[in-house]
Amino acid sequence: MSQNFLNYIGGQWVPARSGRTFWNHDPATGEALGEFPASALEDVDAAVAAAAKAFRGWRLTPAPKRAEIVFRAGEIIRARKEDLARAMTREMGKVLIEARGDVQEGIDMAYLAAGEGRRMYGVTTPSEMPDKWAMSVRAPVGVVGVITPWNFPFAIPSWKLMPALVAGNTAVFKPAGDTPEMAWHFTKILEEAGLPPGVLNLVFGSGAEVGNPMVEHPGIHVISFTGSTDVGLAIAGRGGALGKRISLEMGGKNAIIVMDDADLAHATDAIAWSAFGTTGQRCTACSRVLVHGRVHDELADRVTAKAKQLKLGSGLEPTTDVGPLVNRSQVEKVHAYVEIGAKEGTLAAGGGPARDGALAKGHFYRPTVFRDVPAGARIAVEEIFGPVLAMVKVESLEQAIEINNASRYGLSAAIFTRDVKSAFAAMRDLETGIVYVNHGTTGAETHLPFGGTRGTGNGHREAGHTMLDPFTEWKSIYVDFSGRLQRAQIDNA
Numbered sequence: 001m002s003q004n005f006l007n008y009i010g011g012q013w014v015p016a017r018s019g020r021t022f023w024n025h026d027p028a029t030g031e032a033l034g035e036f037p038a039s040a041l042e043d044v045d046a047a048v049a050a051a052a053k054a055f056r057g058w059r060l061t062p063a064p065k066r067a068e069i070v071f072r073a074g075e076i077i078r079a080r081k082e083d084l085a086r087a088m089t090r091e092m093g094k095v096l097i098e099a100r101g102d103v104q105e106g107i108d109m110a111y112l113a114a115g116e117g118r119r120m121y122g123v124t125t126p127s128e129m130p131d132k133w134a135m136s137v138r139a140p141v142g143v144v145g146v147i148t149p150w151n152f153p154f155a156i157p158s159w160k161l162m163p164a165l166v167a168g169n170t171a172v173f174k175p176a177g178d179t180p181e182m183a184w185h186f187t188k189i190l191e192e193a194g195l196p197p198g199v200l201n202l203v204f205g206s207g208a209e210v211g212n213p214m215v216e217h218p219g220i221h222v223i224s225f226t227g228s229t230d231v232g233l234a235i236a237g238r239g240g241a242l243g244k245r246i247s248l249e250m251g252g253k254n255a256i257i258v259m260d261d262a263d264l265a266h267a268t269d270a271i272a273w274s275a276f277g278t279t280g281q282r283c284t285a286c287s288r289v290l291v292h293g294r295v296h297d298e299l300a301d302r303v304t305a306k307a308k309q310l311k312l313g314s315g316l317e318p319t320t321d322v323g324p325l326v327n328r329s330q331v332e333k334v335h336a337y338v339e340i341g342a343k344e345g346t347l348a349a350g351g352g353p354a355r356d357g358a359l360a361k362g363h364f365y366r367p368t369v370f371r372d373v374p375a376g377a378r379i380a381v382e383e384i385f386g387p388v389l390a391m392v393k394v395e396s397l398e399q400a401i402e403i404n405n406a407s408r409y410g411l412s413a414a415i416f417t418r419d420v421k422s423a424f425a426a427m428r429d430l431e432t433g434i435v436y437v438n439h440g441t442t443g444a445e446t447h448l449p450f451g452g453t454r455g456t457g458n459g460h461r462e463a464g465h466t467m468l469d470p471f472t473e474w475k476s477i478y479v480d481f482s483g484r485l486q487r488a489q490i491d492n493a
């Protein structure tokens with residue numbers, strides 16, 4: 001049963017001005033799910049105007065009151081967790097337990113961000129002059145533009161929009177074309193929670209027709225983007241030239257290092273979960289294992305056996321381990337890499353789409369393992385964003401760390417070892433935004449900063465105690481109560 005959905009602009013649910021629409025589809029069955037406005041510049045203009053208007057009142061609403069609305073949204077999300085998770089699995093394919101986890105991140109983030117409404121600490125410091133008071137406070141930036149991907153269609157909008165709104169900004173939100181329905185639920189819930197009209201505006205459509213006009217729009221002051229490195233860098237270039245603040249979360253090529261003293265059964269479970277969970281479509285997914293030469297063959301055998309056991313199917317089936325890829329072009333991209341990999345390493349599991357029986361209608365791809373892959377091979381270096389794992393032999397921890405740090409990306413890395421010296425050296429020397437010890441590369445918790453180095457980001461961190469940083473300006477305030485001219489750096493020198 002399909003449904004029609006509308007943009008949300010200035011507190012009204014409205015179609016695209018052009019009347020054009022697009023559809024989202026169930027990647028497990030190909031079924032059309034819903035019809036959404038295919039918006040364009042004029043819709044972005046309307047959304048920015050509504051956000052600018054709403055900013056006047058919202059920024060003056062006390063932060064604890066703004067935060068209460070976000071808290072209420074968390075309560076609504078919690079009450080609807082199961083329905084939201086099912087809608088997510090239908091819309092983008094990940095298995096139900098993972099979809100529940102994605103929704104849970106939204107709940108966690110709502111409660112965490114709501115708490116900031118009663119903190120949002122500033123800093124006071126003594127003035128160098130007598131009878132003068134000095135402090136720094138956070139101020140909202142204005143209208144923020146939020147552009148989100150399909151792989152975490154609830155968690156990622158939560159990381160961005162909840163802190164942005166608590167901080168007193170208003171927002172224009174453009175979700176990925178593959179997962180508009182989750183963005184609709186997210187927005188509807190905030191409306192129900194009591195968000196005033198215009199504070200959050202939802203505009204569906206493509207990157208070219210909605211995303212680019214947002215980046216160009218003089219009324220949008222911050223762009224917060226999660227997605228591919230190529231698109232992110234283009235946004236940074238254009239937005240930077242226009243003087244905007246651009247906060248980016250982009251690709252990853254996350255490695256798990258396995259030392260020869262590691263618990264290989266534990267490492268195997270963690271590798272399989274990190275590499276094939278969400279069908280490999282996490283920025284944090286493990287796509288390469290840097291394994292000590294002494295245990296490479298044993299670990300490769302174990303991981304291969306595990307990959308072959310995983311059951312493909314609809315994410316709604318409780319027995320399914322791995323759901324479909326999100327769309328056909330992802331299948332094509334993944335398969336192109338697998339063909340490259342076949343020339344670079346030894347194919348040990350998977351290696352092609354799965355089309356038997358009920359799988360024929362969906363975008364399924366077999367969990368794929370390559371062993372004996374050279375560290376410089378394309379499948380060991382480039383982001384694939386699918387269920388493809390490259391196992392690379394290393395001779396030492398130093399070599400593993402060097403390979404990890406030479407990557408274009410720097411989101412997450414992990415080490416399996418029983419040796420405290422290796423663990424602490426890895427914690428110190430791995431140049432990624434997230435490091436795990438005896439744990440896979442996925443599963444970041446919302447109350448720690450999330451983001452990466454090098455091609456993964458541009459220095460910003462989302463969530464955690466850093467959540468307000470992309471969405472606030474620091475304002476330093478001096479209050480002189482001396483009643484006379486006082487000249488800093490001069491009268492007291």
Ligand code: UN1
Pocket residue numbers: 105151152155226281282283284285441442443444445
């Ligand atoms: C992402 O893939 O962009 O750490 C987000 C994790 C999840 C979030 C992933 N909590 O794997």
